[in-house]
Amino acid sequence: MPNAPWTGVIPPVCTPLTPDREVDVPSLLRLVDHLVTGGVHGLFVLGSTSEAAYLTDAQRRLVVEAVAAHVGGQLPLLAGAIDMTTPRVLDQVTAVTAAGAQAVVVTAPFYARTHPAEIARHYRAVAAASPVPVLAYDIPVAVRTKLPAEVVLDLAADGVLAGLKDSSGDLAGFRQVVTGARDRRADSGFSVLTGSELLVDAALAMGADGTVPGLGNVDPAGYVRLDRLYRAGDLQGARAEQERLCALFGLVSAGDPARMGPNSSAVGAFKAALHLRGVIDCPVTAEPQVPLSPDEVERVARHLTAAGLL
Amino acid sequence: MPNAPWTGVIPPVCTPLTPDREVDVPSLLRLVDHLVTGGVHGLFVLGSTSEAAYLTDAQRRLVVEAVAAHVGGQLPLLAGAIDMTTPRVLDQVTAVTAAGAQAVVVTAPFYARTHPAEIARHYRAVAAASPVPVLAYDIPVAVRTKLPAEVVLDLAADGVLAGLKDSSGDLAGFRQVVTGARDRRADSGFSVLTGSELLVDAALAMGADGTVPGLGNVDPAGYVRLDRLYRAGDLQGARAEQERLCALFGLVSAGDPARMGPNSSAVGAFKAALHLRGVIDCPVTAEPQVPLSPDEVERVARHLTAAGLL
Amino acid sequence: MPNAPWTGVIPPVCTPLTPDREVDVPSLLRLVDHLVTGGVHGLFVLGSTSEAAYLTDAQRRLVVEAVAAHVGGQLPLLAGAIDMTTPRVLDQVTAVTAAGAQAVVVTAPFYARTHPAEIARHYRAVAAASPVPVLAYDIPVAVRTKLPAEVVLDLAADGVLAGLKDSSGDLAGFRQVVTGARDRRADSGFSVLTGSELLVDAALAMGADGTVPGLGNVDPAGYVRLDRLYRAGDLQGARAEQERLCALFGLVSAGDPARMGPNSSAVGAFKAALHLRGVIDCPVTAEPQVPLSPDEVERVARHLTAAGLL
Amino acid sequence: MPNAPWTGVIPPVCTPLTPDREVDVPSLLRLVDHLVTGGVHGLFVLGSTSEAAYLTDAQRRLVVEAVAAHVGGQLPLLAGAIDMTTPRVLDQVTAVTAAGAQAVVVTAPFYARTHPAEIARHYRAVAAASPVPVLAYDIPVAVRTKLPAEVVLDLAADGVLAGLKDSSGDLAGFRQVVTGARDRRADSGFSVLTGSELLVDAALAMGADGTVPGLGNVDPAGYVRLDRLYRAGDLQGARAEQERLCALFGLVSAGDPARMGPNSSAVGAFKAALHLRGVIDCPVTAEPQVPLSPDEVERVARHLTAAGLL
Secondary structure: OOOOOOOEEOOEOOOOEOOOOOEOHHHHHHHHHHHHHHOOOOEEEOOOOOOHHHOOHHHHHHHHHHHHHHHOOOOOEEEEOOOOOHHHHHHHHHHHHHOOOOEEEEEOOOOOOOOHHHHHHHHHHHHHHOOOOEEEEEOHHHHOOOOOHHHHHHHHHOOOOOEEEEOOOEHHHHHHHHHHHHHHOOOOOOEEEEOOHHHHHHHHHHOOOEEOOHHHHOOHHHHHHHHHHHHOOOHHHHHHHHHHHHHHHHHHHOOOOOOOOHHHHHHHHHHHHHHHOOOOOOOOOOOOOOOOOHHHHHHHHHHHHHOOOO | OOOOOOOEEOOEOOOOEOOOOOEOHHHHHHHHHHHHHOOOOOEEEOOOOOOHHHOOHHHHHHHHHHHHHHHOOOOOEEEEOOOOOHHHHHHHHHHHHHOOOOEEEEEOOOOOOOOHHHHHHHHHHHHHHOOOOEEEEEOHHHHOOOOOHHHHHHHHHOOOOOEEEEOOOEHHHHHHHHHHHHHHOOOOOOEEEEOOHHHHHHHHHHOOOEEOOHHHHOOHHHHHHHHHHHHOOOHHHHHHHHHHHHHHHHHHHOOOOOOOOHHHHHHHHHHHHHHHOOOOOOOOOOOOOOOOOHHHHHHHHHHHHHOOOO | OOOOOOOEEOOEOOOOEOOOOOEOHHHHHHHHHHHHHHOOOOEEEOOOOOOHHHOOHHHHHHHHHHHHHHHOOOOOEEEEOOOOOHHHHHHHHHHHHHOOOOEEEEEOOOOOOOOHHHHHHHHHHHHHHOOOOEEEEEOHHHHOOOOOHHHHHHHHHOOOOOEEEEOOOEHHHHHHHHHHHHHHOOOOOOEEEEOOHHHHHHHHHHOOOEEOOHHHHOOHHHHHHHHHHHHOOOHHHHHHHHHHHHHHHHHHHOOOOOOOOHHHHHHHHHHHHHHHOOOOOOOOOOOOOOOOOHHHHHHHHHHHHHOOOO | OOOOOOOEEOOEOOOOEOOOOOEOHHHHHHHHHHHHHHOOOOEEEOOOOOOHHHOOHHHHHHHHHHHHHHHOOOOOEEEEOOOOOHHHHHHHHHHHHHOOOOEEEEEOOOOOOOOHHHHHHHHHHHHHHOOOOEEEEEOHHHHOOOOOHHHHHHHHHOOOOOEEEEOOOEHHHHHHHHHHHHHHOOOOOOEEEEOOHHHHHHHHHHOOOEEOOHHHHOOHHHHHHHHHHHHOOOHHHHHHHHHHHHHHHHHHHOOOOOOOOHHHHHHHHHHHHHHHOOOOOOOOOOOOOOOOOHHHHHHHHHHHHHOOOO
């Protein structure tokens, strides 16, 4: 797949915070080093796992600047430009590219109810104004709209989109984009990336270019191994590694659903794991997320131990 | 209802745009005059009908500053502080209150999946930091979470919330807040406002303090008349006025659902009506909304004619 | 409203069961007597509150036969014909009309995904074959489709539907049917009934012909009083009675949501209340509903006491 | 996987109808022969693709009897026992097993809102009364509830369930059941089957025992080939066959969504294809489904031609 601009493992980078909930830049850079050492092929900052929805504009800018300065072009740097509609996304694109992002990742409009024709119009306007390539971010659990495969493929064919980050969990729709992009793309270059931590082997088997696993923060080397095993043709080995990572993924359910939502639990667990592994100084999550209790952190620790990570 | 801080008709003010989609301040001020002349009791800027989700931060600030300077304390000025989570909402609160808002209207967290405990935590943090009173904005069609009546009532009892703007369409839940607030509030003051244009008479009959009708942009005098008729005890007259407004509301379906989403259609129709009535200069809506076609504008015109407004 | 075939209070009649979950006919007839003594204007058997979804065909037939024989034409007897699609509904219509139902209440297709054109086709086919009038049953929480007001009004204008039982909770859509039917119906006769226990006064104020309150099993006299107060023009009295019934309705939340679904809780609470009031012998609900615990029954009892019913 | 009771390709058998919408037994038996000739490993009658939701009880019984008599134990015969709740499902189980079904396929309760505890209770009651093994049928698009993997695994471990037919499209949840069942099952035997036509290769790669493809009616030999290629270790060949079937699957969108729902379109297209291929006499679907137009049938034909089936 010579034309895919991004391939391999490109984790959405968590945003470590200080106890008073400012961006903890030293921890962030240690996390980046941990990922790079793990062998990842790119970095995606300001995604959902990065708590982009919880960071102020100033914090978002600081994250991109710090990471861009630190990695200095060693590996691709993608940044989310997460906001409700075209005019607000354009402001985000301006900010994150000024701060050093080499590509932007943009969802369908949200809050406002939308329509396929409006989604297409949105991406065309964003791409027309963006100084860097635009990837579509399909994340219905957040924006409540599934990107139709036909819309994505039309925009890819027109050179509007340079890639797709699919966190929809709909592998049949993902396959439609993978095969459609393969059939249609000639010279343009289009990357199809999955955000489904539990289905990386299946996505690669279908022809995915790469993967954007939130759990890759906790175990980057695991996802890199999975990617290598698959590409080397060791499918049984890839499946075994994937199943190990599936078991590890159970840590996202550490938080009691009677006390908190799934975001608090999953991001809280990722940060608790990074703290337990000594990568970041403080596991705090942004407001209004509910913190994990000591018992819940203990559950995270047990998952790490079982996966050989502690 | 001596304790309700806001009562009567408080329309969410549309945001007129120029053809190149900048805020059209002269049109905005003419719209404000049109509303004030119509007899409204307050103004709500940067709500959903105001296309808050489509305005940049600079545009939002300009709207509040222009309206605040124009009305100069004549009548209450509420402003939406619409963003995804607590830290971002706090930035919006700072901006809109600096620009002159006398109260802020805040939704549950969105994009991020949430939980009742997180919603309560969110409002507590926002209210603690806000220099002005905070109203909850219940709009599940946008944020995808229904505010539980019990959560709202607990926050009201604790003085965290000063009111509720309910655009959920769930009149049974609305009634639960109205009666609960009446039973619990002593000295604190709490306003229960409905955003359901088609159910104002019913909401008033249940004890609502006021109404926030998007359609009030088009026919402020109609909603003021409805409010007065109801309060004067002329229930038959109120019902007839409400039914006239229900028929007028049909204009929100002017746009073809095969070509555009419901936001494009409804906001497009409000602006087309304001343009046809000579209140604003240009009916354009923000990107990526799809504009109404001439035929669709003609449908809006027929609704205005039928309602005696053209 | 001379043309409305059904008016007033028409409760959906609970189906008392024996401890081994057979229809308890003596308790059922005592319940009918309790409702008739309470002053109700009709009976609706095999609705959702009747656990129609949980009764076998033999049990359904037995219910209709027993009630028809007992009331002997004293007051109108409506029966649900609840099944997934046209052919299966037609079998239910045949069975319940043979057993004595004077009208049938029919939902949109469910299980199968549907479409407005298919819904219209469904009602046309059912009405063409039914020996008795057909009412549409709008209950999106069960069938997952909202009946579009325009579809209902078209079918009413064509004489296909003789009424609507609206349990959607969407009072704006309900109003559209009420006013639309009033404007269009000439001689045909069409009844618009609300199933929203908490909004009866509002529905009557909009022009509803009657009400089908599940809570009417527990307190039929309350709903009859509310209906009479409203029709006598005592709106304050009606509102006070409605608010008393709203407080009583809190009993539907007696069951712990960690242990059971909302059906188990609500139907379990209605039956517990009827048992506590001495109307039925056994409060058991059909499988696989989870029974209320003694503590949860005690919560029901406290609601009854507060409402002056125990 | 020696313990899986059912493996390979087990298509949900369409139910051919006569022009007056009675079961067309000769066409049904020709369809069965077409499937058996295609090499399938079992038959699933009265599933969603079989229009079970649209067949009367008499028609359902006729289908099972006819197929059971025809295949005479040559290959496993599974039958849906599709109804709303436990008591009604038990009646269906009695009927289809009396008619010759060797296993029953049962959904979670629907129409009635449900809960994981009620779902477990439902399956335990059904299995306790069923004379044949019970498979869970996970089809949220129809019943609106996703079967939680943990509930399925607990019931499998207790011997309540003998298998899962997963039509949820959620391959991550499917994987959780596959790996969980593999880890937990010792002697009991449990079959994990996917109903996702577009993801068969991925499901097999995860460890699925078999597949239940609706599209298998149209091209049984294709799905059998895919199954064989995968099991023979020819993963590239399997993927190519899967991609050919994915393209063919496009026929389910033949129907215009402005005129009909997705059921009418998909089942209508399967039957049109079977009619065009000369397998069944008449492509009619059950009421209230909307028939395909001649143009829409032509679209189906083009898909068949492209796939080499016409």
